[in-house]
Amino acid sequence: MKSNSATGRRKTSVAQVRLLPGTGKITINNREFEDYFPIDFNRITVMKPLEVTNNVGKFDVKVTVRGGGMTGQTGAIQLGIARALVEFDEELKSILRENHTITRDPRMVERKKYGLKKARKRFQFSKR
Secondary structure, three states: OOOEEEEEEEOOEEEEEEEEEOOOOEEEOOEEHHHHOOOHHHHHHHHHHHHHOOOOOOEEEEEEEEOOOHHHHHHHHHHHHHHHHHHHOHHHHHHHHHOOOOOOOOOOOOOOOOOOOOOOOOOOOOOO
């Protein structure tokens, strides 16, 4: 069996994911899965595409991820795994779409506007 690779993006994070037939070992940036994501919520999010398609323990996942924070990286890895699974078996696409794991999240940070403190936050208004 050959390896399936895909790219996932979320916010400013980019994840390159490779699925190899194996025992379910997940390596992110040459670190253990539990070591890289100590928070349970992030681990659950990353594992979602494998769980909904009943592929937990069937693939070894190797990930290289850059940019962004924990949430962005988690979303990027999730999308990368979902895309790699579709490359492996096209019939999984409908299941992944139902569970909202194959769709790229387009939300990005809104830019700061001039004259304001942040993107939308203003300085306190003074009538006099």
